Amino acid sequence: MTDDTIQKRFGERIRTLRQLRKLSQEELAFRAGIHRTYLGGIERGERNPALRNINALAEALSVSLSELFKLGDKTRF
C-alpha cells in the first residue's frame, strides 16, 4: 500500500467510525485532544498521524487499535 493510499484509507476509516457514532469533527477532535482542522486533514488523507494521536482517536471512537485498522471494514458496529 502506498503512503498516499494508507493515509486515504485511514482517513476514510476515521470518518466512517465518526459518522457511525454521529459525532461532529469538533466533538471527535475535542475528545481526542487534537485540533479540528488537523482531524479534517486526517480524514481527507492529507496527514500522516503518529501513534499517540492514532491511539487517542481509537479511544475517542471507543474501538481497539486492531478494530480501527480494519481499513476495508465498512460494517456497522
Place this chain on the structure above:
Amino acid sequence: MTDDTIQKRFGERIRTLRQLRKLSQEELAFRAGIHRTYLGGIERGERNPALRNINALAEALSVSLSELFKLGDKTRF
C-alpha cells in the same frame, strides 16, 4: 492507555513479530526503509512512529495493520 504505554506496547509487539520471523533489527529496518537506530528506539518504546512508518513495518513483517495492533497478542503466527 497513556502515551508511554502505547509506545512501549507497540515496541514490544514489533520486537515479538521480528523475533518470530528471526529477523535482525538491520534486516527489518532495511525492509521497512527506516534507519536501524530508529527501529531500536521504536522497539524500546522511545519513539512515536507515524502512520507511513507503521504501515511499512507491517508490510515488512507480513502482517495486516489490524494484526500488528493486537498488542496483547503474544501468540505465534
